[in-house]
Amino acid sequence: xxxxxxxxxxxxxxxxxxxxxxxxxxxxxxxxxxxxxxxxxxxxxxxxxxxxxxxxxxxxxxxxxxxxxxxxxxxxxxxxxxxxxxxxxxxxxxxxxxxxxxxxxxxxxxxxxxxxxxxxxxxxxxxxxxxxxxxxxxxxxxxxxxxxxxxxxxxxxxxxxxxxxxxxxxxxxxxxxxxxxxxxxxxxxxxxxxxxxxxxxxxxxxxxxxxxxxxxxxxxxxxxxxxxxxxxxxxxxxxxxxxxxxxxxxxxxxxxxxxxxxxxxxxxxxxxxxxxxxxxxxxxxxxxxxxxxxxxxxxxxxxxxxxxxxxxxxxxxxxxxxxxxxxxxxxxxxxxxxxxxxxxxxxxxxxxxxxxxxxxxxxxxxxxxxxxxxxxxxxxxxxxxxxxxxxxxxxxxxxxxxxxxxxxxxxxxxxxxxxxxxxxxxxxxxxxxxxxxxxxxxxxxxxxxxxxxxxx
Amino acid sequence: xxxxxxxxxxxxxxxxxxxxxxxxxxxxxxxxxxxxxxxxxxxxxxxxxxxxxxxxxxxxxxxxxxxxxxxxxxxxxxxxxxxxxxxxxxxxxxxxxxxxxxxxxxxxxxxxxxxxxxxxxxxxxxxxxxxxxxxxxxxxxxxxxxxxxxxxxxxxxxxxxxxxxxxxxx
Numbered sequence: 001x002x003x004x005x006x007x008x009x010x011x012x013x014x015x016x017x018x019x020x021x022x023x024x025x026x027x028x029x030x031x032x033x034x035x036x037x038x039x040x041x042x043x044x045x046x047x048x049x050x051x052x053x054x055x056x057x058x059x060x061x062x063x064x065x066x067x068x069x070x071x072x073x074x075x076x077x078x079x080x081x082x083x084x085x086x087x088x089x090x091x092x093x094x095x096x097x098x099x100x101x102x103x104x105x106x107x108x109x110x111x112x113x114x115x116x117x118x119x120x121x122x123x124x125x126x127x128x129x130x131x132x133x134x135x136x137x138x139x140x141x142x143x144x145x146x147x148x149x150x151x152x153x154x155x156x157x158x159x160x161x162x163x164x165x166x167x168x169x170x171x172x173x174x175x176x177x178x179x180x181x182x183x184x185x186x187x188x189x190x191x192x193x194x195x196x197x198x199x200x201x202x203x204x205x206x207x208x209x210x211x212x213x214x215x216x217x218x219x220x221x222x223x224x225x226x227x228x229x230x231x232x233x234x235x236x237x238x239x240x241x242x243x244x245x246x247x248x249x250x251x252x253x254x255x256x257x258x259x260x261x262x263x264x265x266x267x268x269x270x271x272x273x274x275x276x277x278x279x280x281x282x283x284x285x286x287x288x289x290x291x292x293x294x295x296x297x298x299x300x301x302x303x304x305x306x307x308x309x310x311x312x313x314x315x316x317x318x319x320x321x322x323x324x325x326x327x328x329x330x331x332x333x334x335x336x337x338x339x340x341x342x343x344x345x346x347x348x349x350x351x352x353x354x355x356x357x358x359x360x361x362x363x364x365x366x367x368x369x370x371x372x373x374x375x376x377x378x379x380x381x382x383x384x385x386x387x388x389x390x391x392x393x394x395x396x397x398x399x400x401x402x403x404x405x406x407x408x409x410x411x412x413x414x415x416x417x418x419x420x421x422x423x424x425x426x427x428x429x430x431x432x433x434x435x436x437x438x439x440x441x442x443x444x445x446x447x448x449x450x451x452x453x454x455x456x
Numbered sequence: 457x458x459x460x461x462x463x464x465x466x467x468x469x470x471x472x473x474x475x476x477x478x479x480x481x482x483x484x485x486x487x488x489x490x491x492x493x494x495x496x497x498x499x500x501x502x503x504x505x506x507x508x509x510x511x512x513x514x515x516x517x518x519x520x521x522x523x524x525x526x527x528x529x530x531x532x533x534x535x536x537x538x539x540x541x542x543x544x545x546x547x548x549x550x551x552x553x554x555x556x557x558x559x560x561x562x563x564x565x566x567x568x569x570x571x572x573x574x575x576x577x578x579x580x581x582x583x584x585x586x587x588x589x590x591x592x593x594x595x596x597x598x599x600x601x602x603x604x605x606x607x608x609x610x611x612x613x614x615x616x617x618x619x620x621x622x623x624x625x626x
Contacts, residue, residue, distance in 0.1 A: 090543045090582040121479075128490075128527045129539075129583045131596035165477045170486055171527030173581065187485030187511070189524040205479050248545035248586035255587045290544060290582075320586070322545055336544050340581050346524075 009258045010222060010242055011105075011215070015097055020136055023143040026104040032149055034221040035111040039157050041224075046116035050220060052228035054240035059084055059176070059213030060289060060318045062239075062306050069117050071200035072208050080209040081114055081122040082185065083217055085137075086169055086176040088127055089289035090340060091320030094244035094256050095214040099126070099133040102218065103140030109217040111154065111162050112224055117210055120161045125181050128170040137166045173344035177399045178211040179203075180346065191348050192399035215244055234260035239305035239316070249323035250277045261305035265295070268304060269323060280325035284415065288317025290337050291404030293411035294330075314411075329431035330416040331367045331423050334408060338363050341405030352402035355382055355393035359409055371424035376413060383409035463495050463503050464488070464510070471510060481511055485521055489528055497537075498529035526580065534569045534576035536614045539593040543582035549589040554602050555579075561604075562611050574618055575611075 009015075026032070038046060051066025072079060083106075087095040099106060110122045126134045141164050144150045154160050167185055174180045175190040182204045184190035203209025219241060223231050231241045239261040245268060248254045252274030259268070265287060269275065276282050282297045287304070292315040302308045309316040324333060338360040345356045359382055362375055383406040384391025391410070393402040413420055423429055464471065470491065475484045488510065492503040504518040511518075522528045529537075538558070542551050558564040558577060569576040585591035588600025599610055 087584050088582060091545055091586050093584045093586045093588075096584055127584065128525070129580075129593060129598075131593075132598065167483075168486060168490060170489070170525035171580070172525050184486070185483060186480060187482035187521070189520055246587055248589055249548055254589070286544075322586070324544075324548060328548055333544060333548070336542075336547050340543050343581055 007242070007259055011218060011244060012097055012101060012256065012258055015101065015256060015258075018097070018101065020100060020140075021102055021104060023104060023140070023147065031104055032108055032111075032155075034225045035108045035115075035149065036155050038112045038115045038224060039155060039160060041115070043116050043118055046112065046224065049228050050116065050223060053223045053231040054228075054235070054238065055216065055219055055223060055231065056239065056306070057213055058215035058219075058243060058318070060089060062316065065212060065216055068200065068212070069113075069210060071198065072117060072210065073201060076208050077118070078121065078207055079117060079119040080204045080207055081110065081117060081119045082178075082181060082204060082209055082211045083110060083122060083124040083214060084176060084178065084181055084211050085124055085126040085130070085133065085214045086181060087130075087214070087318075088173045088176045089291065089318045089320060090337070091246060091248055091286065091289050091322040092318040093246045093248070093320070094318075096130055096133055097256055098214050098218055098244075099130070100136050103136050104144070105221060106137070106214060106218050107140060107144050107150070107164065109220040110164060111149070112220045113210075113212065113217055114162045115160075116220075119210070121163045121165070123165045123167050123185055123204070125167050125169060125175070125185055127175070128168050134166060134168050141166055172346075173340075174346045174399070174401060177401065180399065181211060182209060189346070191346055192401075194398050234262070236261040236303045236305035237307035239307060243319055245304060246318075246320040247273050247323065248321070250280065250325035250328075251275065251323050252277055259304070261308070262303050265300040265302055265304055265309075265321070268321060269300065273323075276323070276325050278325075280327065283324045283326045283328050284330065285324070286320075286322040286408075287312075288315045289320040290322065290340065291407055292317045293407055294415050296415055327431070329367065329429055330412055330419055331363065331429065332431065334412040335360065335363045335367050337408050338405065341401065345401055345405065349397035349402065351393045352397040352405065355402060356405040359383060359393075359405060363409070366420060366423050367429055369423070369426075369428045371420075371427070373424065375424060376417070376420055379409055379413060382406070385410045385414070461506050461510075463492055463500075464506050467491055467495075475510075482513060485511060485513075485518070486525070489518075489522060493528060497535075498532050532569070534574055535618065536575050537595055538564065538575065538577040539580040539583065540577060541581070541583045541585065541589070541591050542579040545582075545586040546589040546591055550602070551579075551590045554590050554592070554607065557604055557607060562607070564611075574614065 047066050047069050055065045056062045085095055114122055150162055152161050154162055169175050172190045175184045177192045179193040180190040199209045234242050242258050245257045257272050284294045284296055286294055287309050295314055299312050302312045306316045341356045342360040345352045347353045362379055382392050384394050389395040391406055393406040474487045475481055488507050492499050499522050504515050508515045508518045564575045564577050566577055585598055585600045590602045591600035
C-alpha cells in the first residue's frame with residue numbers, strides 16, 4: 001500500500017473510538033475558553049475573522065459563512081440561528097459523529113456564532129433518524145445550562161444571553177433545505193419557500209435567521225482560537241480548512257476522513273480508503289452527495305476542493321464520496337437515486353413532483369428491460385444535460401430538489417450512454433445476466449420489490 | 457371539540473416545558489408527535505385529536521404534518537421496528553441480501569408485522585450511516601455493518617428482551 005500522508009486532525013481526532021466528550025473532559029482541555037474570549041470581542045470582529053478564514057458552508061452549497069452572516073439587516077431583532085443537522089444528502093455521514101463525539105465544541109461554536117450575529121436563540125434541527133445525536137446534544141446542552149454557559153448572563157456576563165433548543169425532525173430529506181427546515185421548525189409540513197425574501201431578512205417566525213451546517217459552526221471556535229491564517233494553512237484555491245469526507249460504497253475502508261482540500265479523489269479512494277473491494281475495478285464515483293454529476297475512473301485525479309471538483313464537471317457538495325465498482329449497473333444505480341428523489345420531493349411544485357416520478361419510472365423501465373427507443377430523448381428533455389436550468393425540471397421549482405433529481409440523470413446518460421442504449425436495444429440488463437453481487441441472493445430491483453410498484 | 461388526553465395523560469409537565477421552549481406554540485408539533493409515538497408506537501386518529509387540542513389547531517392540520525414525515529407511523533408496527541436503508545451506498549453493499557435473510561431466516565417481511573406482534577420492517581431512504589453500510593434502525597438504535605451473524609444476534613437480543621418483559625408480567 002502506498003504511503004499515506006498523516007495529517008493533523010482537528011475536528012474528530014479520535015473518530016475511531018466513537019466516544020462522547022462530555023463537559024468535564026472538554027473543560028480539562030480548555031473548552032469554552034474561546035466563548036469567554038468571544039464575549040470580549042466586538043461582533044463585527046468575530047464576523048471579520050470568519051470572513052478572513054475563507055470558511056465556506058459545509059452542508060453542500062459552499063457559501064462563504066462570514067458573508068452570509070453579514071446579510072442580516074441592521075437593528076432588526078430578535079434574530080435566530082438555526083443549525084442544520086438534518087444531514088440527509090445520501091452518502092453524507094459526518095455531522096453525526098461530530099454531534100455524538102464533540103457536542104460541546106458544537107455548543108461553543110453556537111455561542112460564538114450567536115455573539116457574532118447578535119442572536120440570543122439557536123435551534124439545532126436534527127434529523128429524526130439521529131436519535132443518539134439528539135440525546136447526546138440534549139444532555140450536553142443541559143450540562144452547559146447547569147454551568148451557566150447557556151441561558152441568561154452566560155459566563156456571569158450581565159445581559160448576555162444564549163439559549164439552545166434541540167429539535168428533532170421526523171424523516172424528510174427536504175427539511176435539509178434551509179427554508180423547509182424553518183417551516184418544519186414552525187410545526188408545519190417541510191415546504192420550502194420562495195427566495196427572496198432570504199432567511200437572513202425574513203426567516204424563522206418571520207425574523208432574520210441564519211442557517212448554518214453543523215460542521216461549519218464547529219469550525220468557528222477553532223478559527224477564533226488559532227486565527228484565520230491557521231485555518232488557511234489547508235487551502236486549494238478558494239476552499240480552506242480541513243474538512244470531513246464521508247466515503248461509502250465499494251472501498252475497503254469506508255469512513256469519515258478529515259483531510260485538507262488538496263487531497264485528490266484518487267488518493268482518498270486508493271490510499272486512505274484502501275482501494276476498491278475484492279480487487280474489483282472502479283466503475284464510477286459520485287464525489288459530493290447523490291445529487292452531483294458522476295465521475296469516471298479517468299477523472300479522479302483532482303483535488304477535493306470546490307474548484308477542483310468543479311473543474312472535472314461535478315460538485316464538491318457535502319464532500320460525500322460514493323464509490324461504485326464494476327459490478328454496479330449504472331442504469332440500476334440511477335434508478336435507485338431517482339427513487340430517492342421521487343420519494344423525497346415535497347410535492348409543492350409540479351415540475352419536481354411529476355418530473356421526479358417520471359424520471360424514476362422511465363429509468364426503472366429501461367433497467368427492467370422495457371425501455372423504448374425514445375426513452376433517452378425523453379429523459380434528456382426532462383432532466384436536461386445535467387446543467388442548471390436545462391430540461392423541464394431544473395430551475396423550475398421553488399427549491400433545488402428538482403435540480404438535484406435531474407442532474408444525476410443527465411450526467412449518468414452522458415457518462416454511460418452506451419450502456420443505457422444496450423439496455424434498450426437488448427431489452428435486458430446485462431448485469432442481471434452476470435448475477436453480480438447484489439443480484440445473487442434475490443434477483444430484482446431493490447426499490448421495486450419493496451415498493452410493489454408496477455413496471456410502467 | 458377537545459379530546460380528553462389519554463395517550464398523553466402522564467406527559468402534561470413535559471409538554472408544557474416543551475411548548476415553553478418555542479416562541480410559537482405550534483412549533484411543539486413534532487416534539488408532541490414524538491411523545492405520542494414513544495407512548496403508543498404509532499400515531500392514531502385519537503392521538504392526533506389530543507395533539508390538536510393541546511396546540512389549539514385542527515385535527516386536519518395535525519394530520520397534514522403526520523402524513524408528511526415518513527417516521528410517523530400511521531398504522532401499528534411491531535414492538536421492534538426495523539427501518540432498513542435502501543439508498544445507494546447501502547443498496548450496493550447488501551440491503552437486498554439483508555432483506556432476504558430477515559425474511560427467510562427470521563420470517564420478518566417488508567411492510568408486515570409478524571404474527572406475534574414482535575417485529576415489523578419497512579424500507580427507508582438514506583439514514584446517514586453510509587460509511588457503515590448496509591445499515592438499519594432498530595427502533596431508536598442504529599445498527600450498521602450488517603452481516604447474517606450480526607442480524608441473528610440482533611434478533612436474538614430482541615427476543616430475549618421480549619421474553620424478559622413477558623416473564624416480569626407473569
